[in-house]
Amino acid sequence: MTESVDVPIIAPQLPVYAHPGDAGADLVSTQALRLEPGRRALVGTGVSIALPEGYAAFVVPRSGLAAKHGITVVNAPGTVDAGYRGEIKVCLLNTDSEAAYDVAVGDRIAQLIVMPVTRARFVPVDVLDDSVRGEGGFGSTGYQTQSAATGGAEENA
Numbered sequence: 001m002t003e004s005v006d007v008p009i010i011a012p013q014l015p016v017y018a019h020p021g022d023a024g025a026d027l028v029s030t031q032a033l034r035l036e037p038g039r040r041a042l043v044g045t046g047v048s049i050a051l052p053e054g055y056a057a058f059v060v061p062r063s064g065l066a067a068k069h070g071i072t073v074v075n076a077p078g079t080v081d082a083g084y085r086g087e088i089k090v091c092l093l094n095t096d097s098e099a100a101y102d103v104a105v106g107d108r109i110a111q112l113i114v115m116p117v118t119r120a121r122f123v124p125v126d127v128l129d130d131s132v133r134g135e136g137g138f139g140s141t142g143y144q145t146q147s148a149a150t151g152g153a154e155e156n157a
Helices: 063-069
Strands: 025-028 033-035 040-044 055-060 071-073 078-080 089-094 101-103 108-116 143-146 153-156
Touching (some): 063 071, 089 108
Antiparallel strands (some): 055 078, 055 108, 071 089, 143 153
């Protein structure tokens, strides 16, 4: 059984989970607008919530909008802290280089995921414990490619 939490909300249309077991509830637009290629816009949802202490909500893109139209959330995931009481707005970006995208009032534009969060206690130290990964950053696990020059495999980072 999935745990649930009561979240007080003010909204013209409540976020809805499309299917049982979905992590994200759909947020809809309260305004009509046209997103030209490469442009972004802050889009209202009319939703304001009061998360309990120890929870945060995350605004994430809808996979269908991203795959079909190149519409994404610029700061994904957008974080809604427990103390925030204002309207949740979604910063949409049209990544399509050629086609504009029209958003109508009531269109599903993003999803809201509510999760418990742990507050970290940062403890200053002089040295960090060792790990398997160590200091390897972006791309440090690498991948194999065929090198045209050598005819062999190279690891790229």
